[in-house]
Amino acid sequence: MLPTFIRETTDRTEKGDFLALDLGGTNLRVFRVRLTEEEQKKPKLDIEQWPISKKIKEGTGEQLFDHIVDRLIEFLDSQNLKGQTLPLGFSFSFPCEQKQIDQSILLCWSKDFNCSGVEGEDVVKLLKEAIHRRGSYDIGSVAMVNDTVSTMMSCGYWDRSCEIGMIIGTGTNACYMEKMKNVEYMDGEDGLMCINTEWGGFGDDGSLEDILTEFDKGVDNTFENRGEHIFEKMISGMYLGEIVRLVLIKLTEEKLLFKGEAFAALLTPGKFETRFISEIEEPDSGLENAQQILAKLNLKWDLVDARVVRLVCDTISSHSACLFAAALATIANRIRLNRELDYLKTAVGVDGTVYKSHPTFRNKLQKAVPTLAPKCDIKFLESDESSGVGAAMAMAVLQRLAQ
Template sequence: LPSLPLLLLLKLQFVCISVQVVKHLEPFRLSLEKLKEVSTRLRKDMIRGLGKHTHHRAAVKMLPTFVRATPDGTEKGDFLALDLGGTNFRVLHVRVMEEEQKMVKMDSQLCAIPQEIMLGTGEQLFDHIAACLSEFLDSQNLKGQTLPMGFTFSFPCEQKEIDKSILIRWTKGFNCSGVEGEDVVKLLKEAIHRRGDYDISSVAMVNDTVGTMMSCGYRDQTCEIGMIIGTGTNACYMEEMKNVKRVEGEDGQMCINTEWGGFGDDGSLEDILTEFDKVVDRTSINPGVHTFEKMISGMYLGEIVRLVLMKLTEKKLLFKGEVSEALRTKETFETKFISMIEDGLENAKKILTELGLTWDLVDARVVRLVCETISSRSARLCAAALATIVDRIRANRGLPHLKTTVGVDGTVYKKHPNDELQKAMHFLAPDCKIKFLVSEDGSGKGAAMVTAVAHSLSKHPHCMMVPPLCFIVRND
């Protein structure tokens, strides 16, 4: 009872401060009507990206993947998968068993990619990848075998064939020289050849979104969309071939890698960019590129929160106006802190202490409010983009209602509450019933599955005459 007046005082103090804080956070609060506008803009950009004569100037690239089907359960064999999409690189050995209709990850190995390699030469990067693969093959006693391999390379690429993919630009903190404009499959093969202690057979190039869709598609054959919300963000989906003007053919479908992270690079999202988004973009290694991704993905969310906390502290709405050296330092507020703080105030207190800040209970609550606001905007923007895709699939098929599955991967999706995403989807795509299926083992298994399907089809050349059911494959 003696502490009751203090609690009431703290609550009153929080209410008074939060009213002022909310004014600073207002630009992050996007109404459902504004989200519908965002969705409409993305729809136009997708059409532009699919066009034969308009794709080269489209912010949303809509890249053909040459993946023409999802798994049918008859695939089998042993496959390697390489998964490169962030600061770690993963090697997997996957066994697909037709009899039991299941995909088993035999083993995997995680290799860190040092900062100096991320910013070094392309030869250094691919030599590092080849060395990790060699070490893994030794550990699995696979050196004597020549296995097919799926290569998940989660960067914007112009895919020419299933085994030929040209890097358009680096993202996610990578900036290796001599790779942009080059065939990454060729660079990988050259690095393996330089080692000379093992070999691989065919290589299927797979974007992480496609891998996610394929791994989930093996479990649920209604899955026709792959979405990543992690270090970066992207999505793919099955588009009608008649709409893919950049590739010959009218029949069947092809998986399209949207590269929606570039949405807004032409200025179309200028009205919803906050002052903090602009600072994040200006101080990134790729200013003006991947506008949408910088608003919602794991590589940037923590920095957005840090900048907001700095502003609130300068306004003396946090920490009595005192900024610690850690909070003043770029990228010290990690994105994982957001989900941890959303989980409870105790986590907030611990993190604020580790950042060298002098805080009280009101500060902890304000920081949690900031984290929830930034996280909510990320989820709602993802919903606007995803709603655009599902509604396009529905319209393509002339259906009044669509029921489909979205394969999802990425730590931001897995670690953050998804209520905002679900609620926004109900409003933005009311004619679509969406099931979300979290990808097991990320996109690595999906890369193996793409390879398994392609390898199976290569043994039956006659099936290549039936475009709707096949991958377009070139065997070396």
């Protein structure tokens, strides 16, 4: 949860030079964001990105934050910012308890992160300690936000009707604006509060048992964090390829694929990558792509096999899109009912590689939502580097309010 004064007072008069860090499930990105007061002027961005290795993801917290600071210093050098102390927005896409804008306690790791010594700790404090270990640089004040909040704030900068942020990428999450009177943990009834739903953990209490397939359960058993982030495992990019692989194994066992021969590639977890789904579902070249991917995996296939694999990919991505639509519709319906509206017009800011890169995913999602939320008109806003811009925006508004 994050007090709304950050977003509610974003009036596009913010200006200045800001840094932003975005730690996601796949990459670490560092931004320099320059804001001007000019109407309709886009922020000027400089961005560098680095993949996060498995070694870093499974090492110690100290190693992780030292790695982050090393990349930050590298970026500062490339931008000729040595000696300058700039305020920093930090977008952190993992479940946290937000105590203050610069204090956030990691509740648990998600995706495939498992760094020791971080759960239960203040990640902003760990970042500052890593900066002090380096000694040669310093940063100004820090604003810590979740990536969903960053997305909502970034899209809300251009469209004030945006009050939902959603991530459809390696992992998934959403936030939305709730009436204060409905937030049981907070005093007061005036204004709004940003709620970070952490919906990736929906189902961890068994509430999704009725709709879990054998393939969802197989994916859960494959990863170390068994029994955690069930909804995320059903729908997000990190897991979709694995779901497809398990379906293909089932069809092969039933002698409906590959003449019933289970080859090594099918039996190896992670071998069927999620990006294959996007390539196979390309409207014009998808069948040819499917044939090339099957050949690359050393599978003995014929044309029928390639078509069936394409159908499986379409089914799994459609299943994911419909579950996303159900979750989004639930939030929109809640907003409408809590505000006692007959009809709600709102906007959702969306970020994430699955939404942006899959050729048909957004159409599947947008087609399903009106069926599930018929009294809500939801406009979809695709973010542009939202995690960095939104985190910097949070810092910019705080700085303006302080002045």
